[in-house]
Amino acid sequence: SQQGEEDPQALSIQEGENATMNCSYKTSINNLQWYRQNSGRGLVHLILIRSNEREKHSGRLRVTLDTSKKSSSLLITASRAADTASYFCATAINTDKLIFGTGTRLQVFP
């Protein structure tokens, strides 16, 4: 079963609106990462938040982590059409591996 589950599976918004995606996981983690995937391309790393951090910002991205609820959220503010992509969370536990969720498909309409 998946360690990370994103919610919602799909999200459609207008340009300028904010987009929020959520990720839940099952076991204790070292860090949690968010990735973006444009159609036909590989995943691109966006942001990493460690287990002792609660919030992190990068440009228009804001990530929160609640280890007590085993959940994280990714907020994209002032969305643009170019933000249209799939977004994945990935959890790093005490191994060499990341475990990816099934992703949220974001569509931003001009």
Add this chain to the structure above:
Amino acid sequence: DAGITQSPRHKVTETGTPVTLRCHQTENHRYMYWYRQDPGHGLRLIHYSYGVKDTDKGEVSDGYSVSRSKTEDFLLTLESATSSQTSVYFCAISGPKGEPQHFGDGTRLSIL
């Protein structure tokens, strides 16, 4: 962008044939990974390597083998391809354990 090249980018082959996919990196990273991506399943780890000649299985390793004889190259082999192995295959690399991974642009493999 991290220097990762996957080859071929597309391949169509028949059931029962052997297939080898190549991942080449120019970053001298220790870790290399092979994933497959299928609708509804996200990315699933097939095999990974933590050094030359050091490999381990992932979540969906049955039917696949890997080899890493040089730091820069990680090969994924389907010894006898089956239709269930039709998928998009991604290679990724990373430095330290658990740190961000950098992905290639994938190989679309169709097995008829």
